[in-house]
Amino acid sequence: MKGNGSGKKETSLNDRLNSELLAFHTLVHTLSEKHNISFQQVLESIGKVRDKDKDVLVASYVLRDRKLGILQAVVKYLKEELNFSYHEIAAILNRDDRAIWSSHNHARKKSQERFVVKEPNYWIPVGIFADPRLGPLETLAFYLREKENYGFTEIGNLLNRDVKTIWTSYYNAREKLRGNDNNGKGN
Structure with a gap:
């Protein structure tokens, strides 16, 4: 008996999926005709859209x-x-x-x-790599230590890097950011 209920759910899901795919196909076809571009070009354009x-x-x-x-x-x-x-x-x-x-x-x-x-x-x-003040490894070590509360050993294991390298990168980042925060405040 259980198999019958499961089959109904699968059929229902397949029906909904087919219905939604048909609606999507219709939309792509409409866009293709409206903008005078191929079906494939519409799909490629959809793929390039970024949130x-x-x-x-x-x-x-x-x-x-x-x-x-x-x-x-x-x-x-x-x-x-x-x-x-x-x-x-x-x-x-x-x-x-x-x-x-x-x-x-x-x-x-x-x-x-x-x-x-x-x-x-x-x-x-x-986006964490967008800060020009820090090198990529400094950025990563600082982010994982400060924002995600990872230990130096955890970061080293995660990135396949020596713990001393992670420690050095973190402290270099901290000093660079501290130095930039203090610029202009002493006068």
């Missing part, structure tokens, strides 16, 4: 690759896995388009294979 309020996240696993620097790994991930343009990446990271192209080019030469994201993972907002 401006939504944080773009990078998997911590991507940052474990020691062949690549932190920034190179982030740029390679955004370009190859999320299909961002160089300009979009530059805007998110507050960097010059040419620097992003160069970073991606170097990353591709060092590591040609695509990322394989394995679980468990920690997802890091890419």
